[in-house]
Amino acid sequence: MTHPPATARDLRAARDTLPVALSVAPFGLVIGATATQLGVPPLADMAAAATVFAGAAHFAPLTMFAAGAGVLAALGTAVLINARLLLYSAALEPRFRDQPRWFRWFGPALLIDQTYLMVLARDDLGDPARFRRYWLVGGGLLLATWVAVVGIGGVLGPLLPAGSPLDAAAVVVLAGMLGPRLAAVRPALIAFTALVVAVVAAPLPGGVGLVAGIVAGIAAGALLDRTPS
Template sequence: MDTTLRHTPTREVRAALRDLGPVALGLAPFAVLIGVTGVRAGLGGGAGVLSSALLLGGSAQITALTMLAGGAPPLAILAAVVLVNARFLLYAAALEPWFRGQPAWFRWLGPQFVVDPTYALAARRDDLDAAGRRRYWLTAGTGLLAAWVGLTAAGAALAPVLPATAALDVAAPAMFLAVLVPLLHARPARAGASAAAVTAVVASPLPDGFGLLCGIAAGVVAATLADRSSR
């Protein structure tokens, strides 16, 4: 018997938007940084907004905008973007069940939204049938795209009044927090995140980023122990 839940379209759309909320909030500083970078690199606000619509990937956007501002040749920029986004191949492989047996139009359109946040959201949704996966994925993907482009435009508009380093200081931690939040429903994930945060704060005075490395190590150990104890 097929035990997969078949939700109503409204319920799946609501679930996607609800799950996307904290992710978009965490990504806001990074998206704003994209807009700021485009303006301060002399490329104009349109460059950041356009890259958000086409790439939908902060790391690749920062790389491309920085290289464009430095006068790098197009092929070098393209190669750098491909290299930075290579991790999405692993995400796509893990998400293969979401695209298996889907209509051709979805298999062509859906991969545009394979990025860190959507992967994290989909990884915890194993209760949907094929139609439910389409609705959830497209709602989360288009919602993320709209938020990302809008926040990038806001960054471009605010670039003249924002402090030089304010967005940069919080962008990377916020991005990883946004990816982590949807996964905190499991006890090992909560234990790992808590141990990593406390250790990183306590060890922050250590030089050369060792405090962050200590936090990562503590998080891995705590999550592993919690996972073993829960079996």
């Protein structure tokens, strides 16, 4: 069996990443605008976006600080929100097992819902080098897009009215993230559960609606995995 050259595989990773990057753009724009309205300079918020690389975990501390919460409470909330990444890490451990040490140390920094679902949808990444390249191209493009749109949102923030529609953007991101998984019945049920919960919980503050939708989707997937096909 012949495989496409590395350049063609990079282009495939970029094509896979483009719709995902577009789906996260509204969330990044709103987070950047909200941070500026709360007094966070755009460059500082872009640095936070590059370090945290997680929408809900980035936004929740912002709203908590604005409400007068302490540093430990805000950081604890961010850690709790990102706890789901432990499940993703366990699922991807075989893919990282035979990788170079530098990749095992730095590759997980690109682990988010979107990169996890992107590699989960591919069945041609069994070779460690091919997985590594796909992960770095896709995750790197998403990270660059995320930092850029957060910065653009920060610049545009003063031009927007207060109370940007974060919850609507969060549901759009969740829909775009789960959309590629709708070809089969079980992923469709998982996506439907996540979206319904996210919409119902949208009025909750601090991006909790998005987190609730993700947790509901994970729970639905766990329940479906325990039922016979």
